[in-house]
Every structure is written in structure tokens, then in C-alpha cells.
Amino acid sequence: MKYYDYNFELGDKLKELRTRSGKTIEQISELVSCDPRTISNYERGMMPRVSIYHRYLDALGVSDSERIDLVQLAYGRR
Numbered sequence: 237m238k239y240y241d242y243n244f245e246l247g248d249k250l251k252e253l254r255t256r257s258g259k260t261i262e263q264i265s266e267l268v269s270c271d272p273r274t275i276s277n278y279e280r281g282m283m284p285r286v287s288i289y290h291r292y293l294d295a296l297g298v299s300d301s302e303r304i305d306l307v308q309l310a311y312g313r314r
Contacts, residue, residue: 246309247281253296254279267295284310 254264254275261279265272268291275292278284284292289310293303 241283242281243283243310244281246283246306247279249306249309250292250296251279253298253302257296259295264292264295268292286311 254261259267261272261275265275268275268288270288270291274288278289278292289307293306298306
């Protein structure tokens, strides 16, 4: 993974949303069906895979408008 494959703004936002939801990394990883390290990596800014990212946003219960902003933040720069 190269430095430019990281989006620290996105990672910070995902961690903020998870913390606000009251869920732990382990709880989210169970809901998303992935390893907790994957969630941790995303919250540190690693660019998420599309399939996991949408399940992650579902698990956080983000609104439609937040989802649009987060998808744009994740993939709009590519």
C-alpha cells in the first residue's frame, strides 16, 4: 500500500461516525462480515473496497445524504 492510497480525512470521518454510533470496531466487523483489522485500516485512512464500504456505511446507519458525501469522499478523488 502506497502513501497516496490513503485518505486520512475519510478515515477520521469513519471513526467519528462509528464512535458516534456507540459501536466498537469488533461490532462493526461482525455486522460487515470482515476482520476487525479491515475496519481499523479504513479508520486509519486506507481506501476501502466498494463492497465492504457500503456494508460498513449500512452498519453505521448513515443517512442518504451522508452516504453520498462519504462515497464522494472515498471515490471522487480517484
